[in-house]
Amino acid sequence: MLTGWRKVGKYYYYFGTDGAIRHGWQRVNGRMRFFYKKSGAMAVDREISGRPVNSHGAWLAVIVLDPGHSSVVAGGSEPLGPGSSTMKAKDTSGTQGVATGVEEYKLNMDIAKALQTELKKRGYYRTFLTHTGGRAISCIERTQVANNKNADAYIRIHANGSSSQSANGALTICTTSNSPWVGNSLYTKNKKLAQCVLDSYVQATGIRKEYIWYTDEMTGNNWSQVPCTLLEMGYMSNPAEDRKMQDPAFQKKMVQGIANGVDRYFNIAA
Known part of the structure; x- marks a missing residue:
């Protein structure tokens, strides 16, 4: 069962302890991150719903x-x-x-x-x-x-x-x-x-x-x-x-x- 971080190509994904891929806004490694609902890939270097996500995939509220x-x-x-x-x-x-x-x-x-x-x-x-x-x-x-x-x-x-x-x-x-x-x-x-x-x-x-x-x-x-x-x-x-x-x-x-x-x-x- 997959858990934790996985990188496929240039994209990062995160799997919970239940093996399910995470979507939407999640707190991972003490940072607020957004994972696209369709693909599950982590957003980087863009604005999501008015929230700037940095190059490390973190939004700093x-x-x-x-x-x-x-x-x-x-x-x-x-x-x-x-x-x-x-x-x-x-x-x-x-x-x-x-x-x-x-x-x-x-x-x-x-x-x-x-x-x-x-x-x-x-x-x-x-x-x-x-x-x-x-x-x-x-x-x-x-x-x-x-x-x-x-x-x-x-x-x-x-x-x-x-x-x-x-x-x-x-x-x-x-x-x-x-x-x-x-x-x-x-x-x-x-x-x-x-x-x-x-x-x-x-x-x-x-x-x-x-x-x-x-x-x-x-x-x-x-x-x-x-x-x-x-x-x-x-x-x-x-x-x-x-x-x-x-x-x-x-x-x-x-x-x-x-x-x-x-x-x-x-x-x-x-």
């Missing part, structure tokens, strides 16, 4: 993670979207664990750093954070990091809060189909990213699935020129959910869930 809020809150206001006369606060202090007392920005940073490590393990070597904490940074400044890197996916990491301690669950936030700042093509990608991250996250964690919130009231989303979503991982205002999100074992599930969502968004097989 760029992912930017934004740990929401900071220990130093950016003061002042900034436009809601490009050219908008509506102004919003550059940032807020975020919420706080009702049971643990942990500040939201600390949870967001812990998850973002762990997620960066996990994504790099999965072959997403070009995974970046918008900041590493300890300084004021506005929503627009965060998003400009993703725009400047021409990210293939931009995920904003947050935790929720409510006046009701019974509120629970996870949701993602996406721009609307009528956004004055986001065109149809980018909206479609935003929607897919929001859906993939939310579905995979709740599947891995068991946290209740709320919904995708479609709104044009999020400065960071509105300024993004790349596929973007904001994940509210759970409610820090819910005592049980707050404690759960501080549990190291559960945090691993949170990270796995988001990473699985990235794989799902890019249609990457294991």
Whole structure:
């Protein structure tokens, strides 16, 4: 039974441990590769569905993670979207664990750093954070990091809060189909990213699935020129959910869930 790499002429093929030839996007040797569906040959030196594949047959995705809020809150206001006369606060202090007392920005940073490590393990070597904490940074400044890197996916990491301690669950936030700042093509990608991250996250964690919130009231989303979503991982205002999100074992599930969502968004097989 054939397994692993095989070269026929100038083309490379890959067979799984089951002996089946691989097709489509696959993670092989820690790299994202595309194998043509008809022939099974690996693509090299060309663009596949807008993704540049290099001479070694690898596509190097760029992912930017934004740990929401900071220990130093950016003061002042900034436009809601490009050219908008509506102004919003550059940032807020975020919420706080009702049971643990942990500040939201600390949870967001812990998850973002762990997620960066996990994504790099999965072959997403070009995974970046918008900041590493300890300084004021506005929503627009965060998003400009993703725009400047021409990210293939931009995920904003947050935790929720409510006046009701019974509120629970996870949701993602996406721009609307009528956004004055986001065109149809980018909206479609935003929607897919929001859906993939939310579905995979709740599947891995068991946290209740709320919904995708479609709104044009999020400065960071509105300024993004790349596929973007904001994940509210759970409610820090819910005592049980707050404690759960501080549990190291559960945090691993949170990270796995988001990473699985990235794989799902890019249609990457294991």
